[in-house]
Amino acid sequence: MDAQPQSGRMNRRDILRWSAAGALTAAAATAIPLTREVKTATLPALPASKMPKPYTAAFVRPPVLKPYQTGKDQLGRFARYTISQRPGVANLVPNLRTPIYAYNGIFPGPVIELDQGVRAYVRMRNKLPANHPRLSHPFHTSTHLHGSASMPQYDGYANDITMPGYYKEYRYPNFQPARTLWYHDHGVHHTAENVYSGLAAFYLMHDPAERALLPQGEFDVPLMVNDIMLAADGAPNYNDRTHSGLWGDIILVNGQPWPVMKVKRRVYRFRVLNASISRSYRFQLSTGDPVTMVATDGGLMPVAQQVGSWRHGSAERYEILIDFRKYKAGQRIELRNLSNKNNVDFANTGKVMAFDVVDDAFTTVNNKIPTTLVGSPVMKLTEAQSLRSRRLEVERKHDMWTINGKTWHDVGESGFRDVVSNPDLNDVELWEIENKSGGWFHPVHIHLIDFQILSRNGAPAFPWERGPKDVVYVGEGETVRLLMRFEHQKGKYMIHCHNLPHEDHDMMQQFSVGLKAGAVDVNDPINAAKAVKDTLPPWA
Secondary structure: OOEOOOOOOOOHHHHOOOOOOOOOOHHHOOOOOOOOOOOOOOOOEOOHHHOOOOOOOEOOOOOEOOOOEEEEEOOEEEEEEEEEEEEEEEEEEOOEEEEEEEEOOOOOOOEEEEEOOOEEEEEEEEOOOOEOOOOOOEOOEOEEEEOOOOOHHHOOOOOOOEOOOEEEEEEEOOOOOOEEEEEEEOOOOOHHHHHHHOOEEEEEEEOHHHHHHOOOHHHEEEEEEEEEOEEOOOOEOOOOOOOOOOOOOEEEEOOEEOOEEEEEOOEEEEEEEEOOOOOOEEEEEOOOOOEEEEEEOOEEEEEEEEEOOEEEOOOOEEEEEEEHHHOOOOOEEEEEEOOOOOOOOOOOOOEEEEEEEEOOOOOOOOOOOOOEOOOOHHHHOOHHHOOEEEEEEEEEEOOEEEEOOEOHHHHHHOOOOOOOOOOOOOOEEEEEEEEOOOOOOEEEEEOOOOEEEEEEOOEOOOHHHOOOEOEEEEOOOOEEEEEEEOOOOOEEEEEEEOOHHHHHOOOEEEEEEOOOOOOOOOOOOOOOOOOEEOOOOOOO
16 A cells, blocks of 8 residues: 655645635624634625524434454454545535535544543544535645544644545554543644534543443433534535634534433433634533533543533533432523633524433432542642743734744744653653733643643632643633643654644644654654555445
8 A cells, every 4th residue: 555645844835725704794793893803704604594593403422433343462452443534414404404524424423432441443534525625725634532642643743644545544542541532633734624624523431430430321421512603505604714713603512503402310421522613611501500520631530529610612621410310300401601701602602502301210320429539640740740840822923823932834844843842751841831812712732641730820720620631721811830741652742722723823833752852753743654545445
């Protein structure tokens, strides 16, 4: 099989030539105006008369993908999967078809669910058009398993791209504690457009501690929340307002607009993922009752937290328990969005989904609210263990989004040698990240590792953040201090803003772990495991 003709250093100005915009029209007349430039509309927006109505769609769970092979070898158990990135159709609005480009042609994509210690091999086939039909950019992809301590060449490094007609087999070790992960596109300079088009899916990992403490099966429910704005023909309307962000006027949960879920009178666990490319949320139950926060990005918290609402940035995962035992059959409870500073809100973006309580029978296994959970190793780190401190400033300079004044373009120009940090394997560092951008918030994601949030503007982390994290919300005027151990793998990894238009233009840097100056990088993220020509039969 031939390796694809690819270059890690693509001509940036060539790959940035695209223009597609949406409109703020009567259907979105209640938008909070931005102080930034808004692009001229080129696509007619969906009229208000055709907007989907909240709480009319039924809730759906994304399907679980079955491996095509399982087994055991000298390294232990493994499972093999195959996924095709390909066109599909969603039905978000009656009598309109919404074209998507997604994993196996569905949004969200199929769920991969397995136990800790079972290695996964995921064959990712790019069966997309050569260029995005609406946005015209080259439809190259790079798949990132967000939350995994993958080797660099399988981490979805932005410039490790797979072209249409090629495939790459990703290898995932799955030795970390149980957690909610997700896989999504990370293709250089087009991550926002590709994820917005549909390339996002859950990946759930279990372990004995989590199974013993929290609801499972029917009562363990993934919720992928994102927003979208549609054109008059039902197609996604992409307008990132001069690369500042995209805020849609329709809220989707697992691909359905404002759905209604029937729930039994017991405790449910919800794995809430913000898959919006820009929007942040502040979730709250309509009853005003608190939820119980039990896990963050990196898995179980040391101690469960009761929270009345929580701020939820792009790519963050929070696992909550809702106790429906206190409600009567026939009662409706809404999950609402109070929003946050620097969002753009519309008539119905304050609604998310509804729960209708039914009096059906249920199992009582794990039907309780735990208090003490299982502390992640990173939550036991202390500042005294830190070998050094780093300071990162995130801001907009010269119409580009930067980290410490530099962009991903600068990293490419350095031959992918520039790094913001170069710890040895197992070093502990303290990072301070300051948001110097007036008018913006930045959900900052650090690949490979989990971290502990020590403080925010000198105050303790919010109650919902007191667990292992890999994304930190850095709001306007905020400075956060993070403590982390650089463990598991050697090589180069990315750090970037997860407001994806910011990442693409160009708020991304990298760090290296355990690499000496001038040493050969055997796990080079671009060249160590290249994609190959896809000559497999369609069903493989």
